[in-house]
Ligand code: AMP
């Protein structure tokens with residue numbers, strides 16, 4: 001009797017539990033830290049902005065100097081000029097200060113009037129103020145972004161453009177992050193030919209181009225990995241064992257595609273069992289059933305199916321969270337959204353299924369016509385997948401769980 005397939009959530013939980021120990025750390029220039037996982041949190045040694053400052057070009061005033069007697073306009077002498085980057089003197093009573101965006105608000109001023117509501121007089125010596133501001137108008141308060149001592153970044157954050165900018169705003173130029181995972185990648189399959197090696201018109205019978213190598217490498221790079229690309233390994237037991245053995249020496253993860261099913265030409269499973277242990281094999285998901293996880297020496301091993309969409313989906317849902325966890329990422333789960341289906345799916349499957357879909361103009365999801373695991377066009381066409389539970393059909397108008405490629409491939 002065949003063993004029941006492992007539910008995807010159980011497989012993922014097991015992989016995350018095995019993503020230990022978390023990789024060591026290194027300190028890198030912030031400029032080079034995009035996509036890396038922060039390992040030391042940071043609290044702010046200052047407040048941001050450091051002082052009350054103007055959010056407009058205009059005039060700093062005391063509201064009380066303008067509002068008296070219900071006047072709608074007032075004329076005041078201009079007592080100082082405060083560009084951004086300069087220090088302000090306290091505002092003399094009964095005067096206005098010319099001020100620019102980002103410049104410190106002078107002590108005593110309690111509002112900014114934007115220059116569109118003002119008329120400079122006598123070559124800028126005086127100003128007519130044509131609007132009475134509310135107290136606090138156009139003033140950005142000291143510390144309104146970050147207060148002194150606030151936790152600005154926490155360990156486990158995957159750094160992106162906004163968090164890098166935030167780190168800079170509290171004075172950080174270098175950040176402590178996980179070292180890059182070292183990943184050995186190879187494809188199996190005697191039918192595989194590298195684009196560039198053989199032109200389409202000279203492809204031998206039965207040959208296909210190796211597409212998995214290209215997207216797997218790109219996905220690994222996006223996750224911050226150092227990739228050793230070992231190319232194509234022939235469908236032979238000895239060659240497979242040799243490739244796995246040599247890759248296990250200096251890598252955190254060995255990632256393969258193809259050859260992980262049960263045919264006589266599938267050598268991955270017995271080869272891993274010869275060299276190490278296989279902990280997981282075959283997941284209840286579609287596409288992607290033939291997925292394997294094991295250990296060879298100190299290296300983790302993950303075998304992806306050869307069918308391109310299966311490879312793509314298992315990487316996104318299993319390898320990606322594992323590699324993020326290995327780097328110490330706090331939150332590895334892709335976000336799912338409840339979205340309305342603009343399509344029918346009448347063929348319920350025994351396995352949990354990931355349908356390639358994209359946004360339609362009406363804000364509903366459209367489904368790619370051919371959901372075969374060999375049709376890579378569906379992944380390039382799609383904006384993401386619908387995570388459809390086992391045994392469930394979908395009717396137009398139903399709410400489904402959508403996971404975006406923007407999340408899965410970042
Ligand atoms: P396998 O998992 O090795 O049985 O392969 C399943 C299917 O995926 C077969 O049709 C293979 O030709 C195809 N395949 C395997 N590896 C690749 C690859 N690297 N690029 C494109 N197709 C592949």
Ligand code: MG
Pocket residue numbers: 188189190235258259265306
């Ligand atoms: Mg094969």
